[in-house]
Amino acid sequence: MLISRKxxxxxxxxxxxxxxxxxxxxxxxxxxxxxxxxxxxxxxxVDGRRNQLETFLANLQQDLTATSQNNLMRMALESFKYDWxxxxxxxxxxxxxxxxxxxxxxxxxxxxxDTAKDPDVAKVSSYDQTHERYHAQLRxxxxxxxxxxxxxxxxxxxxIYSVNKNNDYAGNLRSEALKDTGIGRxxxxxxxxxxxxxxxxxxxxxxxxxxxxxxxxxxHALNSQMGMVGxxxxxxxxxxxxxxxxxxxxxxxxxxxxxxxxxxxxxxxxVRTPENDKLTVKVDSDLVAQAxxxxxxxxxxxxxxxxxxxxxxxxxxxxxxxxxxAALIDxxxxxxxxxxxRNAILGIALxxxxxxxxxxxxxxxxxxxxxxxxxxxxRRLAEGDTSIELAGENRKDEIGEMVRSVAVFRNAxxxxxxxxxxxxxxxxxxxxxxxDRETAKAEETARMQQAxxxxxxxxxxxxxxxxxxxxxxxxxxSLDRLRVDFNASVEKLNATLSDVSENILGINGDTGELRAxxxxxxxxxxxxxxxxxxxxxxxxxxxxxxxxxxxxxxEATSKVAEAKQSTETSSKVVAEAIHAMGRIEDASGxxxxxxxxxxxxxxxxxxxxxxxxxxxxxxxxxxxxFAVVAQEVRELAQRSATAAKDIKGLINKSGEExxxxxxxxxxxxxxxxxxxxxxxxxxxxxxxxxxxxxxQANGLTEINSAVNQMDQVTQQNAAMVEETTAVTHRLxxxxxxxxxxxxxxxxxxxxxxxxxxxxxxxxxxxxxxSHRPAAGANGPASVSASTAGSxxxxxxxxxxxxxxxxxxxxxxxxxxxAASQDxxxxx
Amino acid sequence: MQESANNNVANSGYLEIISFHLGKQVFCVNIxxxxxxxxWAPSTTLPHSPPHVLGVINLRxxxxxxxxxxxxxxxxxxxxxxxxxxxxxxxxxxxxGLLVENVSDMITVNNADLQPAxxxxxxxxxxxxRAIIPVDEQMICYLxxxxxxxxxxxxAA
Numbered sequence: 013m014l015i016s017r018k019x020x021x022x023x024x025x026x027x028x029x030x031x032x033x034x035x036x037x038x039x040x041x042x043x044x045x046x047x048x049x050x051x052x053x054x055x056x057x058v059d060g061r062r063n064q065l066e067t068f069l070a071n072l073q074q075d076l077t078a079t080s081q082n083n084l085m086r087m088a089l090e091s092f093k094y095d096w097x098x099x100x101x102x103x104x105x106x107x108x109x110x111x112x113x114x115x116x117x118x119x120x121x122x123x124x125x126d127t128a129k130d131p132d133v134a135k136v137s138s139y140d141q142t143h144e145r146y147h148a149q150l151r152x153x154x155x156x157x158x159x160x161x162x163x164x165x166x167x168x169x170x171x172i173y174s175v176n177k178n179n180d181y182a183g184n185l186r187s188e189a190l191k192d193t194g195i196g197r198x199x200x201x202x203x204x205x206x207x208x209x210x211x212x213x214x215x216x217x218x219x220x221x222x223x224x225x226x227x228x229x230x231x232h233a234l235n236s237q238m239g240m241v242g243x244x245x246x247x248x249x250x251x252x253x254x255x256x257x258x259x260x261x262x263x264x265x266x267x268x269x270x271x272x273x274x275x276x277x278x279x280x281x282x283v284r285t286p287e288n289d290k291l292t293v294k295v296d297s298d299l300v301a302q303a304x305x306x307x308x309x310x311x312x313x314x315x316x317x318x319x320x321x322x323x324x325x326x327x328x329x330x331x332x333x334x335x336x337x338a339a340l341i342d343x344x345x346x347x348x349x350x351x352x353x354r355n356a357i358l359g360i361a362l363x364x365x366x367x368x369x370x371x372x373x374x375x376x377x378x379x380x381x382x383x384x385x386x387x388x389x390x391r392r393l394a395e396g397d398t399s400i401e402l403a404g405e406n407r408k409d410e411i412g413e414m415v416r417s418v419a420v421f422r423n424a425x426x427x428x429x430x431x432x433x434x435x436x437x438x439x440x441x442x443x444x445x446x447x448d449r450e451t452a453k454a455e456e457t458a459r460m461q462q463a464x465x466x467x468x469x470x471x472x473x474x475x476x477x478x479x480x481x482x483x484x485x486x487x488x489x490s491l492d493r494l495r496v497d498f499n500a501s502v503e504k505l506n507a508t509l510s511d512v513s514e515n516i517l518g519i520n521g522d523t524g525e526l527r528a529x530x531x532x533x534x535x536x537x538x539x540x541x542x543x544x545x546x547x548x549x550x551x552x553x554x555x556x557x558x559x560x561x562x563x564x565x566x567e568a569t570s571k572v573a574e575a576k577q578s579t580e581t582s583s584k585v586v587a588e589a590i591h592a593m594g595r596i597e598d599a600s601g602x603x604x605x606x607x608x609x610x611x612x613x614x615x616x617x618x619x620x621x622x623x624x625x626x627x628x629x630x631x632x633x634x635x636x637x638f639a640v641v642a643q644e645v646r647e648l649a650q651r652s653a654t655a656a657k658d659i660k661g662l663i664n665k666s667g668e669e670x671x672x673x674x675x676x677x678x679x680x681x682x683x684x685x686x687x688x689x690x691x692x693x694x695x696x697x698x699x700x701x702x703x704x705x706x707x708q709a710n711g712l713t714e715i716n717s718a719v720n721q722m723d724q725v726t727q728q729n730a731a732m733v734e735e736t737t738a739v740t741h742r743l744x745x746x747x748x749x750x751x752x753x754x755x756x757x758x759x760x761x762x763x764x765x766x767x768x769x770x771x772x773x774x775x776x777x778x779x780x781x782s783h784r785p786a787a788g789a790n791g792p793a794s795v796s797a798s799t800a801g802s803x804x805x806x807x808x809x810x811x812x813x814x815x816x817x818x819x820x821x822x823x824x825x826x827x828x829x830a831a832s833q834d835x836x837x838x839x
Numbered sequence: 840m841q842e843s844a845n846n847n848v849a850n851s852g853y854l855e856i857i858s859f860h861l862g863k864q865v866f867c868v869n870i871x872x873x874x875x876x877x878x879w880a881p882s883t884t885l886p887h888s889p890p891h892v893l894g895v896i897n898l899r900x901x902x903x904x905x906x907x908x909x910x911x912x913x914x915x916x917x918x919x920x921x922x923x924x925x926x927x928x929x930x931x932x933x934x935x936g937l938l939v940e941n942v943s944d945m946i947t948v949n950n951a952d953l954q955p956a957x958x959x960x961x962x963x964x965x966x967x968x969r970a971i972i973p974v975d976e977q978m979i980c981y982l983x984x985x986x987x988x989x990x991x992x993x994x995a996a
Contacts, residue, residue, distance in 0.1 A: 615878070615922060618942075622857070622876045625945045629855045629870040643945070 016380040023372030024365065031361040039357060043350050050346045054324035055308045057262060058339040061269050062306075062326050064256045065337060069330045072230065072248065073211050075157050080232040080244055088146040089164050089234055089242040092172040095139035103170075107182035110140070115177065122177035123151050143173070151175050160227070160247035165199055167242060180221040193219055195245055198231040202243050208233045213248075213331035216279040218291060226250075226279060226291045230331075250280070257337070258283040266319065267341035274334040276300040284317060295338060303327050303336045313340060322346055382411045390418055398425050463487035463494070470498055477757045479506040506760050513754045519747045527740040534733040537726060544723045551716050558708045565702035572695040579688040586681035593674045600663045600670070607663070611656040617649035855947050856972070858979050859926065859939040861909045861917065866939075866980045867946070867972065872928050876942055879923040893938060898927060905936035911987065912967070930984045946979075948972050953981065 079085060099106050110128035117124045127144035129137070154162040154175045164173040169185040183190055185199040194214035201212040211232050219227035231245035257271045257280040271280040276296060278289045285293075295316045303309045303325035313323045321340040328335040382404050389400045400422065405415050466483060473481040479502055483495045624642035628635030856867040857876075875898075882894035882905045891910035895902045905925060909917045917923070917940050925936040953970040969983040 612921075619876055619878055619924065622942055622945065626857070626870055626873045626876065629945075639945075646945075 014380070015383075016376050019376035019379075020369055020372040024369045027365050027368035031364055035357045035361050039350075039354055042353050046346070046350055050322055050341060051310050051324065053262060054267075054322060054339045054341065055310065057269060058308055058324040058326050058337050061256060061259075061339070062328055062337045065253065065271070065328055065335075066330070068252060068256060069328075073331070076211050076230055076232050076244070076246060079153070080234055084146070084149065085164070085244055086234055086236060086241065088142075088150065088173070089166070091142040091146070092139070092164060093166050093242070095137070095142050096166070096170065096172050098137070099139055104182045104184070107139075111143075111177050112179075112181065123147075123154075123175050125177070146173075147175075154246075158249040158252050160249055160251075162247075163195070163245040165231075165243040165245060167203060167240070169199060169203075178221055183221075189220070193217070193221070194227060194229040195219075195231075198229045198245055199243055202231050202233050203240070206240065208235050208240055211331060213333055215273060215333045216250075216291065228279075228333075254280050260284075263339065263341055264345050266321075266345045267339065269337060269339045270295065271328075272300055272336040272338060274300075274336075276336075279335070282317070297323070299323065299325050300336050300338075303338075304329075304334060312343070313338075316340065319344070379411070382407070383414075386411065386414055386418065393418065393422055393425070396425075398422055459488055460491070463491040467494060467498065474502065479509070479757055480760050509754055509757050510759055513751070516747055516751045516754065520744070523740055523744045523747065527737065527744070530733060530737040530740055534730065534737060537730040537733055541723065541726045541730065544719060544726055548716070548719050548723065551712060551719060555709065555712045555716065558705055558712060562702055562705035562709060565698050565705055568698045569695060569702065572691055572698060575691045576688060576695070579684050579691065582684045583681055583688075586677050586684065589677045590674055590681075593670045593677070596670050597667060600667045603663055604660060607656045607660050611653055611660075614649045614653035614656060618646055618653070621646035621649055852950055853947050854950055854953070855945065856979070856981065857926065857942060858944045858946055858974075859924070859942045861912065861914055861940055864914065864980065865943065865977055866908070866912075866982055868926065868928065868937075868982055868984055870945065872930065872984050873926055874929050874934060875927040877925045877927060877936075879919050879921065879925060879938065882936075896925070896936060898934065898936075901934065903927065903934045903936050905938055908937045908939050912982075928984055930987070946974060948974065956980075 096103060111125065112122065114128065115122045115125045126147050127140045129140035129144060150162060150173075161174055161176040161178060163171050163175075163180075165185060166172050169187075171181055171183050171185065174181040180190060180195065185191070185196045190196045191200075194217050198212050198214045201207065201214075211230050214229045216226040216228045218224045228248040228250070229245055230248055231243050233240045234242040234244055253271065257269050260268050260283060263269070266284070268282060268284050270278050270282055272295055273279050273291075276294050277291050278293050278295070279291065282289045282293065293316075295313060297311070297313045299309055299311045299313065304327040306326065308324055308326045310322075310324050313321050319342045321342050323338055323340045325336050325338040328337055385403060389402060392400050402415050402419050402422070404412060405419060406412065407415065466485060466487065470481055470483050481502060482499050485495075486492050487495050621642045625639055625646070628639035628642055631638070855870040857870050857873055858865050858867040860866075877898075880896060882896045884894040885892065885904075888894070891907050893905045893907050895904050907916065909915065917938075919938060922941055923938060924942045925938055926942065927934055927936050952972055952974075954973070956965055956968040956971055958965070966986040967982060968980055969986075970981045972979040972981055
């Protein structure tokens with residue numbers, strides 16, 4: 013395919029791919045975000061409605077309970093009950109006639125009729141009077157609380173009063189007609205089960221007395237001291253529930269909330285349909301059964317109002333009723349914004365694609381046109397046409413480069429034709445000169461051959477080891493120098509080899525000594541390594557000991573800190589004790605003052621009693637009784653004086669005790685601070701111990717590294733000794749083979765190399781092999797001189813070990829030191 | 840008054856006395872000659888009065904002399920304290936205050952228990968002691984106030 017088509021096509025493909033992928037991804041992210049948003053909104057709405065509903069129902073219960081405790085209710089009930097007995101045999105029809113049939117207000121407004129009493133009739137029914145007395149209050153209460161109706165029922169089930177005078181008014185709740193209705197069940201639920209302290213609720217059912225509309229009832233017992241005396245029942249205000257449920261704010265054009273009973277039937281009218289849905293329309297879904305807790309359940313529902321809807325549900329538990337609040341929204345509405353988003357993205361993608369194709373086509377055109385003309389020119393140049401015209405040599409892009417390159421090719425082709433012509437002329441002249449040179453060369457070669465043959469013969473002899481050969485016949489002049497030099501070389505070689513042979517003998521003797529020395533060195537190095545290992549082990553033990561003592565010192569420091577803390581706390585306690593004792597002293601002073609007053613009073617009383625006694629004595633017989641009383645008073649006064657004195661003594665004593673206590677406490681405090689000072693001193697001591705231990709540890713680390721370095725050096729020494737031994741052995745055998753080589757030559761004036769070299773080499777090899785196992789036995793004889801020379805210098809490592817051993821002096825280390833000393837001795 | 844007091848002693852078998860301390864000694868006077876017992880209060884000194892006359896005090900409007908009984912009876916002087924008492928007595932129709940260390944008791948004693956003072960003092964001094972009453976191993980000196988007063992007068996004269 014041509015580049016002019018490829019380029020726009022590639023651009024289009026890339027654009028489609030990038031736009032497509034980003035569109036799909038953004039569509040998916042957008043749709044999931046929108047869905048989440050809708051579900052969250054539904055959850056929030058359903059949760060809010062449920063809370064509103066529960067609050068409303070709880071309030072309703074509270075209202076009813078409060079009403080049942082209202083004395084007005086009991087008074088009204090008793091009055092109506094009393095009057096009920098005076099209404100003849102057919103009470104129901106009589107009351108229905110008076111308050112329903114003869115009611116001047118139409119149905120729905122019958123509550124406005126206050127009484128059926130006819131003011132002109134002299135004899136009025138007491139029921140009408142009672143009705144007149146209570147109706148206005150009860151009606152006002154019912155309207156203000158929003159109840160749909162309010163009933164007073166006696167214990168036998170008679171509806172003796174109702175506010176709105178519906179068809180159930182004056183009926184009996186145990187009759188066939190009302191027994192199975194909601195109100196009948198509430199009545200039986202209270203009276204039959206004797207529920208006195210809570211409300212009873214009947215869920216929405218079709219109620220015949222309200223033309224079959226669904227009604228829910230709630231009742232509560234009326235109690236007196238004697239027990240239950242009647243029941244009040246209300247119709248639950250559906251309107252207020254509908255107000256809560258029909259709020260569709262935030263749910264769009266198809267969304268709504270509905271209240272469902274346990275079978276899934278609506279019990280509040282849907283605001284989205286014109287007809288009445290109560291108990292007739294059903295939301296048929298398993299979700300209704302699942303949504304019975306307080307948790308919110310999310311899902312989809314088909315068929316309700318002919319739509320496929322997203323739904324969130326939650327349960328409402330109330331007094332036996334099992335309701336579900338559901339918030340629904342049509343998926344088509346939910347998805348509408350998604351479709352809009354998709355169309356917008358597709359439109360933008362198409363525009364971008366068209367733009368990309370247009371731009372890429374224009375761009376490829378601008379490039380392919382000059383390339384096409386250049387291709388044509390190149391084809392012609394290849395066919396040999398150098399007369400081509402090249403356009404666009406001044407372009408600055410790659411095409412300009414290509415045109416310039418083609419121009420270079422064209423110029424090269426023109427130059428090549430000229431060069432080929434010159435080369436043909438030069439070749440014919442060179443051929444002639446070559447033939448003249450070859451004839452001169454052949455003569456000289458024959459003369460040279462003679463000299464070469466003689467020289468080859470001499471060299472052959474030399475190669476056989478004969479150093480006695482000499483060339484005596486002269487060569488041609490140019491080559492005679494070769495013959496003279498050959499003879500001198502052979503002479504010189506002969507003399508050199510004779511010297512070599514002599515030197516080999518000397519080398520053999522030296523290597524023997526060298527090998528013996530190397531063996532000794534090897535043994536000593538091994539001993540040194542063993543000693544160093546022991547040193548290292550001893551150092552490790554010392555390091556552990558020092559570390560341990562350092563830890564102990566740290567622990568002691570922390571204990572000392574705790575002790576210090578304790579003494580400080582004690583000082584505070586001592587101060588408080590002193591303070592408390594001061595307060596005791598103050599209190600004692602106060603008591604002393606009071607005792608003085610008591611003493612004074614006792615003294616005065618004593619005086620008064622004495623005076624009374626005097627008066628009594630002077631009164632003679634008549635004062636006898638008084639005298640006894642006076643005597644008693646005196647005794648009392650004396651006793652109080654004595655008691656006061658005792659207390660005074662005790663208080664003085666306690667004051668002294670307190671004083672001595674204060675002194676003791678103060679001494680304790682001083683003792684404690686002294687202890688604190690000692691503890692601080694101990695702390696400093698321990699700190700210095702710890703510091704010393706740390707420094708010891710550092711010193712030991714340094715010693716350890718020094719020993720390690722020594723160990724390494726020793727290892728290197730051992731390796732080097734090994735190497736030296738090996739080299740010595742090689743040297744011996746090298747000398748032997750050198751001797752063999754020299755003996756191959758036939759020397760003039762031969763002082764032929766002596767045989768003993770060979771014998772010495774093999775003998776010392778044997779000696780080396782036997783050296784190793786019995787080092788102690790054989791060694792000293794050969795190395796005694798050198799040992800004696802090196803002995804006096806004391807090793808620094810040994811000095812250090814001795815010091816450490818004496819510092820940590822135990823029997824065992826003494827032994828080991830002694831042992832090591834022995835080793836050194838042996839060394 | 841004094842007669843009746845004496846009669847009292849003679850006629851009835853019992854005698855009521857008020858005992859008081861002077862130093863370690865216990866003395867007593869007939870209760871019938873006592874008008875009142877008061878706490879100690881400072882007295883107004885009279886010029887040129889004998890040492891045993893402390894001065895005069897104001898007893899509800901009437902001025903009465905106060906005598907230091909210890910000095911009067913020849914004992915070392917006592918230092919009056921807040922616990923000291925003045926026994927206001929009626930001696931021959933005159934009210935006289937007697938400063939004593941403290942009033943200890945009112946006692947009823949049998950007349951038969953009265954014992955005469957030993958006959959070793961001069962008559963004038965002996966007249967001060969009417970009898971000795973032993974009570975609970977304690978010797979109480981029963982003073983004759985009339986004699987005290989009359990001797991006083993003599994001394995004053």
